[in-house]
Amino acid sequence: MTSTGDSAPTEGTTDPPGPATDPTAPENSDPLFGPGALFHSFLNDPRWALAMVRATVLEAAHPQIGAALAENSTFVAHPWRRLRNTFMSVQRLFGADAGTRQREAARLNRLHARLTGTDAEQRPYDGTDPAARAWVVATLFESVVTMCRLGGQPLERQDMERLYAEFLAFHTLMGDPPGHLPARLHDFWPYFDRVVEEELENTEAARIILFRLFDHLPAPPVLNGVPTVWAAGRALAGPVIGAVTVASLPEAFRRRAGLAEVPGAQTLMQGAYLTVGLTRFLPESWLATENLAELLDPSPDSDSAPARTLAALQDRMKRAAALVRLMTPAVPAPWSSATAPDSTWGTAPEPASAATPRRESEEFFRQVLDQTGDGYLEWPDLAAMARELASRLDLDEPEETRLYRAFADWWRELQGALDTDGDGRVSAEEYAAAVPSLAGPALIRAAEVLFDVTDKDGSRSIDADEYRALFRTGFHRDPAATRTTYSRSAFIKDFLSFMSGRARSTPYDAVLVDP
Known part of the structure; x- marks a missing residue:
C-alpha cells in the first residue's frame, strides 16, 4: 500500500516470502534462540x-x-x-x-x-x-x-x-x-x-x-x-x-x-x-523485559508485582498532586455544569456553546486520528490504527487484511468527502466541519471485523465475557459491561460513535490515545 496522502492505498499487497525454517544448530552447540542464547x-x-x-x-x-x-x-x-x-x-x-x-x-x-x-x-x-x-x-x-x-x-x-x-x-x-x-x-x-x-x-x-x-x-x-x-x-x-x-x-x-x-x-x-x-x-x-512492558501498558486485571507497583505509585502521585493544588489554590471562575467534566483546577471552562462540539472534534482529531502527530489526517494515520488494532488483537490472515482494507476504504471515503482544498490530506478544521458524515460503509466494515474476531463462538452476539476479553487481551482495558449480551448492531454502533468523534468516553478511547 502506498503511504502518500495524494493517492489512495492499493487494494492488495503480496506478502513477501514467509520466514525460512529456523537454522538448526549443530549438536551440542550453543542455541541460537531462547534462554541459552547470548x-x-x-x-x-x-x-x-x-x-x-x-x-x-x-x-x-x-x-x-x-x-x-x-x-x-x-x-x-x-x-x-x-x-x-x-x-x-x-x-x-x-x-x-x-x-x-x-x-x-x-x-x-x-x-x-x-x-x-x-x-x-x-x-x-x-x-x-x-x-x-x-x-x-x-x-x-x-x-x-x-x-x-x-x-x-x-x-x-x-x-x-x-x-x-x-x-x-x-x-x-x-x-x-x-x-x-x-x-x-x-x-x-x-x-x-x-x-x-x-x-x-x-x-x-x-x-x-x-x-x-x-x-x-x-x-x-x-x-x-x-x-x-x-x-x-x-x-x-x-x-x-x-x-x-x-x-x-x-x-x-x-x-x-x-x-x-x-x-x-x-x-x-x-x-x-x-x-x-x-x-x-x-x-x-525489576529488570525483566516483560515487567517493563507491563509498566508501559498495564493490564487492568493483572495482579503482578509490576502492576501493583504501578498502581501504588500512581496513587501516591495523585495524592501529591492534590496536595500541591491545595497549597496553591486558584479562584475558580463561574462555570457551567454542562462543561464540568472537562474542567481543570484553577481554569474556568468555556460556557457551553455551539462551538463546543467543534472544539471537541478537533481535540479528538489531535488525540486519536492524527496518529503520526503531524497535524493532518492521511493514510499513514489510519494504517497505524489498523496496525495497532491488529497487533493488540493478535490477528492472523485473513482477518488482518480485512481490517487493513476496511481502513483503506475508510480513508478513501474521508479523503473524498473532507479534503476540500485538494491537498491530499485532511486538516483538523476540515474534519471538525464534517463530523456527522464520517460513519460510512467502510468504517462499518472495520467494526464488523472487530465483531467477528470477538465473537469466537460464532453465536452472532458478544456476551459480557467476550466483550471484556476483547478489551483485556486486545486493548489492555477493562470496560464495565452494561448488558449481558451485545448484538452486532449494538457493537458496531458503539464503535462508530467513537471513531466519528461523537462519543468521548468509550472503551476504545485509551487504545489509540495512549502515548
Whole structure:
C-alpha cells in the first residue's frame, strides 16, 4: 500500500516470502534462540535502552528506513506504545518457541510489505527491501557490541562470533535472501563501515530522534498525573540522552551528518553506560523485559508485582498532586455544569456553546486520528490504527487484511468527502466541519471485523465475557459491561460513535490515545 496522502492505498499487497525454517544448530552447540542464547542474556540489561536509541538513529539514517519512519511511524506521537510493541516483538522473535518466532516474523513481514512510498526527494522506499532490512539487523548487532564496549565489558572474540551467528539466524528467520549480510564476522566490519560512510544520511527521522523526540516526550503512565514533574525531569534528561547518543555514533557518520559534539560528551557517554550498567545488580524481577512492558501498558486485571507497583505509585502521585493544588489554590471562575467534566483546577471552562462540539472534534482529531502527530489526517494515520488494532488483537490472515482494507476504504471515503482544498490530506478544521458524515460503509466494515474476531463462538452476539476479553487481551482495558449480551448492531454502533468523534468516553478511547 502506498503511504502518500495524494493517492489512495492499493487494494492488495503480496506478502513477501514467509520466514525460512529456523537454522538448526549443530549438536551440542550453543542455541541460537531462547534462554541459552547470548543475545537473550542482554534483553534484560538496562544498557540495552541506550543501545536501542543508538541503533534506531542508525536505522533512521538509512534513506529508505528514514523515509518509511517519517511517513508511517507513530514513534513521535506515541513513543511509549512503540517501545512496548518493540519489547513484545523482540521477546517473540528471540524466544524459545519456534512457532511463536515464525508467527511474529510473518506478522512483521506483512507489516513491512505495506510500507511503500516515496521520500521528500521522490526516491522510492519499500519496507521489504532486503538491503534495508539487513541494515536493521546490522545496527542491532553492532549496537550490542558497542554497548558492551562502552560499558567496560567488551565481548571476547568467541562471544562476538556467537552473537553474530544468532543475528544471522534472526536474519534467516525473517525470510530475507542471503548475501545482504556478510556470512562471517570478519567481513561484517568492512560492510558496516562502508554503509556508514557511503549510504547513511542526516535524514529527517534521524534528526527528530536526536533533537526533537526527547524534548517533547509525553509522560509515561506512572507520571501521567504529574505533568510538571515530568516536564522538569525531561528538560534535564533530554539533552543528556541526546548528547550521549550523538557521542556514541560512529565518527564517520557524525562527520558526514555534521553533528556537533558537546565538549565532554565522550566522558558523559561512558559515564552514562557505566552508571546504567550498575543497575543490572538490582533484583532480576525489576529488570525483566516483560515487567517493563507491563509498566508501559498495564493490564487492568493483572495482579503482578509490576502492576501493583504501578498502581501504588500512581496513587501516591495523585495524592501529591492534590496536595500541591491545595497549597496553591486558584479562584475558580463561574462555570457551567454542562462543561464540568472537562474542567481543570484553577481554569474556568468555556460556557457551553455551539462551538463546543467543534472544539471537541478537533481535540479528538489531535488525540486519536492524527496518529503520526503531524497535524493532518492521511493514510499513514489510519494504517497505524489498523496496525495497532491488529497487533493488540493478535490477528492472523485473513482477518488482518480485512481490517487493513476496511481502513483503506475508510480513508478513501474521508479523503473524498473532507479534503476540500485538494491537498491530499485532511486538516483538523476540515474534519471538525464534517463530523456527522464520517460513519460510512467502510468504517462499518472495520467494526464488523472487530465483531467477528470477538465473537469466537460464532453465536452472532458478544456476551459480557467476550466483550471484556476483547478489551483485556486486545486493548489492555477493562470496560464495565452494561448488558449481558451485545448484538452486532449494538457493537458496531458503539464503535462508530467513537471513531466519528461523537462519543468521548468509550472503551476504545485509551487504545489509540495512549502515548
